[in-house]
Amino acid sequence: MITVENLRKTYGDFPAVVGSDFSVESGEVFGIVGPNGAGKTTTLKMLAGLVEPTGGSASVLGYDPEEPAMRRKLGFLPEESPLYEDMTARSYLRFFADLYDVPRDVADERTGAVLDRLDLEYRDRRLGDMSKGMKRKVAIARSLVNDPDLLIYDEPASGLDPLTTNVVLEFVRELRDEDKTVVFSAHNLFHVESICDRVVIMNRGEIIARGTVPEIRAEHGETTYRVFTTVPLAETLPADDEVGGEGEARHVAVVDEMAAVESLRERAEAAGGRVADIRTDEASLEDIFLRLAREAPTTSEAEGGRGAAADESIGAGEHEQRVPGGNGQS
Numbered sequence: 649m650i651t652v653e654n655l656r657k658t659y660g661d662f663p664a665v666v667g668s669d670f671s672v673e674s675g676e677v678f679g680i681v682g683p684n685g686a687g688k689t690t691t692l693k694m695l696a697g698l699v700e701p702t703g704g705s706a707s708v709l710g711y712d713p714e715e716p717a718m719r720r721k722l723g724f725l726p727e728e729s730p731l732y733e734d735m736t737a738r739s740y741l742r743f744f745a746d747l748y749d750v751p752r753d754v755a756d757e758r759t760g761a762v763l764d765r766l767d768l769e770y771r772d773r774r775l776g777d778m779s780k781g782m783k784r785k786v787a788i789a790r791s792l793v794n795d796p797d798l799l800i801y802d803e804p805a806s807g808l809d810p811l812t813t814n815v816v817l818e819f820v821r822e823l824r825d826e827d828k829t830v831v832f833s834a835h836n837l838f839h840v841e842s843i844c845d846r847v848v849i850m851n852r853g854e855i856i857a858r859g860t861v862p863e864i865r866a867e868h869g870e871t872t873y874r875v876f877t878t879v880p881l882a883e884t885l886p887a888d889d890e891v892g893g894e895g896e897a898r899h900v901a902v903v904d905e906m907a908a909v910e911s912l913r914e915r916a917e918a919a920g921g922r923v924a925d926i927r928t929d930e931a932s933l934e935d936i937f938l939r940l941a942r943e944a945p946t947t948s949e950a951e952g953g954r955g956a957a958a959d960e961s962i963g964a965g966e967h968e969q970r971v972p973g974g975n976g977q978s
């Protein structure tokens with residue numbers, strides 16, 4: 649459905665995306681995660697044909713993303729959905745249906761069903777009078793007005809309250825069940841962990857990890873062991889957890905290798921005690937991300953291009969964007 653090879657975008661001499669390679673299969677929910685400025689939006693806009701790559705190639709639905717025919721088959725949700733404040737939700741969605749040549753009754757039924765599922769009432773309210781969450785739901789309905797097979801959503805749940813976030817993420821999960829393919833970005837790793845089939849983690853324009861969440865965890869995650877002993881040892885601290893027998897002292901050490909667990913066991917026994925319990929803690933995607941981000945060489949180190957300060961120096965409002973042609977953008 650999507651193939652990306654060595655895709656790059658440089659703004660002036662600033663490398664926003666540095667040689668991305670990935671593919672997305674039909675029917676997947678594919679997540680692009682990373683912190684602010686990682687290059688997620690730039691990547692998604694290149695896929696949606698809204699930003700011209702500096703190099704490399706992308707094939708989306710069998711098309712070069714710049715071909716207008718591709719955009720008519722795509723549902724794109726930008727990070728900040730530009731909505732016409734004076735229109736009602738209903739008239740706004742009909743306006744986009746007209747752009748896509750979707751008959752009004754078909755569009756009303758299609759978007760009405762989406763808004764029912766997203767639990768949005770007040771369809772005749774002015775968009776300007778709607779909350780951020782309500783506007784987001786209208787924008788999601790708009791992305792489906794042309795019944796696309798592929799949806800590209802930029803931070804669909806960004807800035808929403810927890811309840812609305814759940815509604816939106818559950819909706820994304822349901823789209824997969826309807827054989828839609830969804831590519832979406834997030835900086836909240838928890839969102840991705842719960843609904844994505846596969847993930848790429850980006851940092852400073854580069855993909856630094858990829859795979860299913862369990863694969864990423866197996867490859868990059870550290871498993872740590874909390875070892876509870878009944879006697880204090882050099883590396884133990886007093887433990888609060890209820891382990892061991894009645895009246896037994898409790899001490900805990902955190903180690904990351906089985907050999908260290910064995911060493912603790914031997915020394916606890918030599919000191920007349922024992923290991924009362926061992927608990928395994930798996931790294932969360934968040935932990936893995938933080939570690940990878942710390943360890944990854946920055947592009948500025950690698951190529952003399954991108955430094956951390958540069959991420960903050962250019963506001964989102966300055967992003968270059970081509971004028972879209974009938975792709976549902978206002």
Ligand SMILES: Nc1ncnc2c1ncn2[C@@H]1O[C@H](COP(=O)(O)OP(=O)(O)OP(=O)(O)O)[C@@H](O)[C@H]1O
Pocket residue numbers: 659662663664682683684685686687688689690691727835958959960961962963966967968969
């Ligand atoms: N039009 C532009 N001109 C110059 N630099 C840009 C432009 N658009 C994006 N950038 C820079 O490229 C980098 C990647 O931006 P991008 O918006 O793709 O990141 P992101 O991962 O989507 O971040 P966020 O989560 O904040 O949206 C950032 O440092 C950004 O400032």
